[in-house]
Amino acid sequence: MSKEEEYKEIFLAEALENHEELNRLLTQLEKKPDDKKSIDAIFRITHTLKGNAAGMGFKNVGNFAHVLEDLFGEVREGKLSLDDSIFTTLFKAIDTLGELVNAVKDDKTVRFRGIKTKLEVLLKNSKEEETEETEIKAEEVKEKPEKAKKPNSKKKEPETEIKPKSSAKTAPPAVEDAEVVSIDDSKQQEKSQQPEEPKDTKISFSDLVQVPVRKLDNLLNLVGELVIERDRIIAANSGMVNANEYARLNRISSDLQYSVMDVRLVQVGFLFNKFHRVVRDAASSEKKKATLNLSGTETEIDRNILQIISDSLIHLIRNSVGHGVETPEERKKVGKKEEGVITLNAYSESDVVVIEIKDDGKGIDASTVRKKAIKNGLVTEEDAKQMSDKDIVLMIFEPGFSTMEQVTSISGRGVGMDVVKKAMDSIGGDISVDTEQGVGTTISLRLPSSMAVKGTLLLELSSETYAIPLSYTEAVVSLYKADIHKVSNGLVATYLGNTISVVFLKDVFGLNQNQSVYNEKLLHRSYDELHPEKKLDIVIVSYNNRTVGIVVDKLLQQKEIVEKPLMKPFDKVKLVNGVTIMGNGHVCLVLNVSAICNMIFSKSFSSKSTVSNF
Amino acid sequence: MANTKELKDDKSEEKEQFQETQQLIVFKQGAEEYGLHIDQIKEVVLTPNITKMPQTPNFVKGVANIRGNIIGIVDLEEKFGIKEATTTAEANKANNYTLVIASDEYKVGLLVTEVPNTLTVKSESIEQSVNIVHDNNVEADYIQGIVKLDSRLIIMIDIFKVLNEDEFENLATAQDATA
Numbered sequence: 115m116s117k118e119e120e121y122k123e124i125f126l127a128e129a130l131e132n133h134e135e136l137n138r139l140l141t142q143l144e145k146k147p148d149d150k151k152s153i154d155a156i157f158r159i160t161h162t163l164k165g166n167a168a169g170m171g172f173k174n175v176g177n178f179a180h181v182l183e184d185l186f187g188e189v190r191e192g193k194l195s196l197d198d199s200i201f202t203t204l205f206k207a208i209d210t211l212g213e214l215v216n217a218v219k220d221d222k223t224v225r226f227r228g229i230k231t232k233l234e235v236l237l238k239n240s241k242e243e244e245t246e247e248t249e250i251k252a253e254e255v256k257e258k259p260e261k262a263k264k265p266n267s268k269k270k271e272p273e274t275e276i277k278p279k280s281s282a283k284t285a286p287p288a289v290e291d292a293e294v295v296s297i298d299d300s301k302q303q304e305k306s307q308q309p310e311e312p313k314d315t316k317i318s319f320s321d322l323v324q325v326p327v328r329k330l331d332n333l334l335n336l337v338g339e340l341v342i343e344r345d346r347i348i349a350a351n352s353g354m355v356n357a358n359e360y361a362r363l364n365r366i367s368s369d370l371q372y373s374v375m376d377v378r379l380v381q382v383g384f385l386f387n388k389f390h391r392v393v394r395d396a397a398s399s400e401k402k403k404a405t406l407n408l409s410g411t412e413t414e415i416d417r418n419i420l421q422i423i424s425d426s427l428i429h430l431i432r433n434s435v436g437h438g439v440e441t442p443e444e445r446k447k448v449g450k451k452e453e454g455v456i457t458l459n460a461y462s463e464s465d466v467v468v469i470e471i472k473d474d475g476k477g478i479d480a481s482t483v484r485k486k487a488i489k490n491g492l493v494t495e496e497d498a499k500q501m502s503d504k505d506i507v508l509m510i511f512e513p514g515f516s517t518m519e520q521v522t523s524i525s526g527r528g529v530g531m532d533v534v535k536k537a538m539d540s541i542g543g544d545i546s547v548d549t550e551q552g553v554g555t556t557i558s559l560r561l562p563s564s565m566a567v568k569g570t571l572l573l574e575l576s577s578e579t580y581a582i583p584l585s586y587t588e589a590v591v592s593l594y595k596a597d598i599h600k601v602s603n604g605l606v607a608t609y610l611g612n613t614i615s616v617v618f619l620k621d622v623f624g625l626n627q628n629q630s631v632y633n634e635k636l637l638h639r640s641y642d643e644l645h646p647e648k649k650l651d652i653v654i655v656s657y658n659n660r661t662v663g664i665v666v667d668k669l670l671q672q673k674e675i676v677e678k679p680l681m682k683p684f685d686k687v688k689l690v691n692g693v694t695i696m697g698n699g700h701v702c703l704v705l706n707v708s709a710i711c712n713m714i715f716s717k718s719f720s721s722k723s724t725v726s727n728f
Numbered sequence: 729m730a731n732t733k734e735l736k737d738d739k740s741e742e743k744e745q746f747q748e749t750q751q752l753i754v755f756k757q758g759a760e761e762y763g764l765h766i767d768q769i770k771e772v773v774l775t776p777n778i779t780k781m782p783q784t785p786n787f788v789k790g791v792a793n794i795r796g797n798i799i800g801i802v803d804l805e806e807k808f809g810i811k812e813a814t815t816t817a818e819a820n821k822a823n824n825y826t827l828v829i830a831s832d833e834y835k836v837g838l839l840v841t842e843v844p845n846t847l848t849v850k851s852e853s854i855e856q857s858v859n860i861v862h863d864n865n866v867e868a869d870y871i872q873g874i875v876k877l878d879s880r881l882i883i884m885i886d887i888f889k890v891l892n893e894d895e896f897e898n899l900a901t902a903q904d905a906t907a
Binding site (some may be wrong): 339342576577578622623678680681682683684686687688689690693695698699700701702703 | 776777778779780781782783784790791792793796798800817833834836891
C-alpha cells in the first residue's frame with residue numbers, strides 16, 4: 115500500500131471517529147442545550163476535522179467542517195442560541211458530514227450544498243443579532259431554494275450515484291421540501307427524515323486499528339528480548355551445530371523486529387504540518403512576515419523520537435522567526451523580500467534522519483554570542499578567545515543563554531535552546547549550526563531513525579564489555595604512548611592534522627568514585643602508569659563539534675544492539691545511557707558519549723584549562 | 729539444622745493457627761541472621777554475572793541480567809561494614825546466591841552466600857522497639873525489630889530504608905554539582 119493510501123486510511127479512521135463523537139456530543143447537547151463543555155468539544159472536533167481534511171486535500175469535508183466550526187464558534191460565544199429547529203438542522207448536517215467522509219473512501223457524490231447553505235444562513239443571521247426571528251425564517255425560506263438549487267444544478271454528476279435514494283431525480287425536491295418544512299415545524303421534519311436515516315446510519319468499520327503507543331513499546335521490548343535470546347542461543351551452540359541451522363530463526367526474528375519498528379515509523383510531515391501555525395503566530399506577534407516551506411515531509415522516523423523533538427522544533431522555529439528573520443523594513447533595506455522564509459527539511463542518511471531548520475534572516479553574529487557567553491559566565495574570556503566561531507555559535511544551546519537584548523514573548527527568555535540540546539542528548543542526536551551573516555542560519559538536527567536498534571562499537575575495559583553508539587564514533591585509531599602528550603591537566607594527540615583531547619575511559623570512570631579526592635592530574639593517572647612503548651586503542655568520538663579520543667583496553671567488534679533504558683535506582687547515572695544483554699547473558703553498558711564529553715569539558719572549563727578548545 | 733527448625737515452626741504454626749503469624753526470609757550476613765518479610769522477596773537465584781556500573785556507591789556491585797530484567801546488585805555486608813570493600817570481579821566469584829527484592833518502584837538483588845530459609849514467627853515475638861547503637865551511615869530506623877527464637881536472634885530490616893534515597897540520591901546530586 116502506498117504511503118498516501120495509508121494516510122488516507124488514517125484520516126478516514128480519525129474522521130469517522132470524529133463523526134461518531136460529534137453525534138454523541140450533539141445528542142448530549144440537545145438534552146442540555148447550554149452545556150458549555152459539549153459546545154467546546156464540538157467546536158474543537160470540527161476544527162480538527164477541518165484541519166485534517168484541508169491537509170489531506172479533501173475540500174468538501176474541509177469546507178463543510180469549516181462552516182460547522184464557525185457555527186459552533188458563534189454558539190460558543192453565545193451569539194447563537196440553540197433551539198429545536200437548529201438541532202434538526204445540525205443533526206442533518208452531521209449526517210451529511212458523515213456521508214462526505216465516506217465519500218472520500220468510495221468517491222460517491224454527496225449533495226451537501228443545501229444543508230451547507232442552510233448552516234451559512236444560520237451563521238449569517240446570528241451575526242445580525244437584532245433581526246427578528248420570524249424574519250430570519252422567512253429569509254431562510256426564500257434564500258434556501260435559490261442557493262441550494264444553483265450548486266446542485268451546477269454539479270455535473272447525476273444523482274444516481276447516491277446510493278440509498280430510490281429515485282435520484284426526485285431526490286432534490288424532496289430534500290428541499292424537508293428543509294422548508296423544518297423551518298416551519300421541526301417535529302414534522304424529523305419524521306420526514308426518518309425514512310432516509312436508517313440507510314445513512316449504516317454502521318461502518320474502519321480497516322484501521324488504533325493502538326496505544328505503550329503497547330507498541332511493549333511489543334518492541336519483547337522483540338528486543340527475543341533477538342537477544344536468539345543471539346544467546348546461537349552463541350551457546352556455535353560450533354556444535356551447523357551454522358545454517360539457525361538461518362531461518364535469524365531471518366524470522368529479524369523480519370519481526372523490522373516489522374515492529376516499521377509500525378512505529380511515521381512521516382515527519384505529520385509534525386511539520388503543525389508548524390505553519392507556529393510560524394504565523396510567531397511572526398505576527400513579532401510584527402514580522404514569514405512563511406514556512408516544507409520539504410522531505412515523507413521522510414520516516416520513529417514516532418517516539420518525533421514526539422521527543424517536537425518541542426525542540428517549536429523552540430527552534432520560533433527562534434528562527436524571533437532572532438533570525440528581520441523586520442520587513444530591515445529586510446527591504448538589505449534588498450530581501452519582505453517576507454522571510456523558514457524552511458523545514460528532512461532527509462534520511464543511512465541510519466540517521468537529518469532535520470534542518472533554515473531561515474534566510476540575518477544569521478548569528480559570533481562576536482555577539484561570544485560577548486554574551488562571557489557576560490553570562492558560560493566561558494572565561496581566555497577560553498572564548500580561543501574558541502572558533504563555530505564552537506562559539508553552539509553556545510546558544512547552553513542553559514542560561516539569550517542574545518536578544520529585549521525579552522520578547524516568543525523568544526529571548528533564555529530557556530528553550532538548552533531544552534533542544536537536552537532533548538537531543540536524550541535520544542543520542544547531534545546539533546550543528548551553519549550560519550552566515552546576512553544570509554541566514556541552518557540548524558541541523560541529526561536524529562537516530564529508530565530508538566530500538568543501535569549500531570554500536572563494542573570495547574573492553576578492565577575485562578568488562580562496553581558499547582559506544584556508532585552515531586558518535588568517527589574513527590578508531592591506534593597510537594603509541596609517545597604520540598600522546600600532557601598539556602596542562604589533560605592529554606592531547608594529533609588526529610588528521612588536528613589536535614584532539616584524549617582521555618582514558620578508566621580515568622573518567624575513576625573521577626566519580628574519588629570525587630572528594632579529585633585533583634587536577636587525575637586525567638593523567640592511567641597515562642602515567644603506562645609502559646612507554648605501549649600501543650593504545652583509541653575511539654575517536656565527536657559530539658557538538660568537539661572531538662575526543664577515548665582510550666580503551668581493547669576494541670572488540672561492531673554490533674547491533676537493542677538498548678534498554680536504565681531503570682531506577684540507576685536512572686541518575688549519567689555516564690551510562692542504557693544497557694543491553696549480550697549473547698552470553700551478561701549485561702553490557704552503553705556509554706553516553708555526550709555525558710562523557712560534558713564531564714571532561716566542564717571539568718576542564720572550571721579548572722581554566724586551555725586544552726579543551728581546538 | 730535449619731530445615732528441622734523450619735519444620736518445627738510449621739508445626740507450631742498449625743497448633744496456634746488462631747495466632748497472627750508472619751513469614752520471614754532469613755539470610756546470613758556475616759555472622760548474624762537477618763530477616764525480611766516474605767512478600768518483599770521475589771525470588772532467589774544463582775548469582776548471575778555482575779557488570780560494574782560507574783557513578784554508583786561501592787556497595788552497589790553493579791547490574792545483572794535476571795530473567796531479562798536488569799537488576800542492581802547490592803552487597804549488604806559491605807553496606808553494613810561487616811566486611812572489607814570488594815571489587816565487582818571479586819563479588820562475581822565469592823557470592824553464590826542473589827535474593828531478588830521488589831518494591832513498587834524497583835527491584836534490587838542482595839548478595840548472600842547461603843540459600844536463605846523461610847521462617848514463620850508469631851507477630852508478637854517480634855520486638856518492635858529496640859535500643860541499638862546505630863551506625864550513622866545508615867538511616868536509624870531501618871531495623872524494624874528483633875526476633876528471638878530459642879537461641880537465635882534475627883534482625884528484621886526494612887530493606888528499602890537501608891537503600892533509601894541517601895546514597896543513590898546523594899550520588900545524583902553530587903554528579904549534578906560537578907557536571
